[in-house]
Amino acid sequence: MQIHYISENNSILNHxxxxxxxxxxxxxxxxxxxxxxxxGEIMAYELSKTLEYKSIDVQTPLGVKHTTTIADNVVLCxxxxxxxxxxxxxMNIFDNAENGFVSAYRHHPNNDDYFEILVEYQxxxxxxxxxxxxxxxxxxxxxxxxxxxxxxxLEQKPKEIHLAxxxxxxxxxxxxxxxxxxxxxxxxxxxxxxxxxxxxxxPGLGDAGDLxxxxxx
Numbered sequence: 001m002q003i004h005y006i007s008e009n010n011s012i013l014n015h016x017x018x019x020x021x022x023x024x025x026x027x028x029x030x031x032x033x034x035x036x037x038x039x040g041e042i043m044a045y046e047l048s049k050t051l052e053y054k055s056i057d058v059q060t061p062l063g064v065k066h067t068t069t070i071a072d073n074v075v076l077c078x079x080x081x082x083x084x085x086x087x088x089x090x091m092n093i094f095d096n097a098e099n100g101f102v103s104a105y106r107h108h109p110n111n112d113d114y115f116e117i118l119v120e121y122q123x124x125x126x127x128x129x130x131x132x133x134x135x136x137x138x139x140x141x142x143x144x145x146x147x148x149x150x151x152x153x154l155e156q157k158p159k160e161i162h163l164a165x166x167x168x169x170x171x172x173x174x175x176x177x178x179x180x181x182x183x184x185x186x187x188x189x190x191x192x193x194x195x196x197x198x199x200x201x202x203p204g205l206g207d208a209g210d211l212x213x214x215x216x217x
Contacts, residue, residue, distance in 0.1 A: 017189060020039075044094060081209045098125040128157060
């Protein structure tokens with residue numbers, strides 16, 4: 001798996017990352033969503049550099065310009081609900097992309113720290129021979145991404161798989177490397193220290209879905 005860390009060099013990305021972590025700024029859910037959206041735009045721009053392009057001629061009011069345009073077909077697929085704001089950022093850049101949505105969540109059958117990932121809803125277009133970009137803000141254990149890809153992979157084979165996460169834990173990255181094909185691309189805005197005993201990212205930012213859309217039952 002090819003891993004791309006995009007916050008290693010200072011840019012406005014690090015400013016937005018700092019704001020989504022700040023417990024005081026987090027109180028403004030609209031600002032949190034907007035910052036996640038902005039991070040998605042930056043990540044989409046960086047990812048776009050790896051796609052294929054074709055030459056075209058564009059007629060301007062004063063002449064013809066030889067340039068390039070994207071040739072790859074892109075499918076954006078978000079893991080609900082936390083992925084929605086990040087998805088919007090990617091959609092702002094890949095405005096001709098098709099879009100899919102999948103639900104995946106931690107189910108605690110014994111009401112303790114043990115959990116299993118349940119994938120219960122899927123609405124996605126065909127991604128046969130297309131670039132599938134799977135979007136999820138937090139990469140903790142990695143089990144959700146693997147479970148979703150196993151679900152989506154039943155009948156179709158994408159041209160390339162790109163995984164876009166805002167904050168990742170080393171344990172989650174290791175799990176993906178063990179369980180996903182070598183030709184996957186992982187795009188990480190920020191790499192954090194570790195998981196705690198409840199498998200939450202430290203220092204992380206909390207629950208991205210709750211911060212963006214309010215607490216759930």
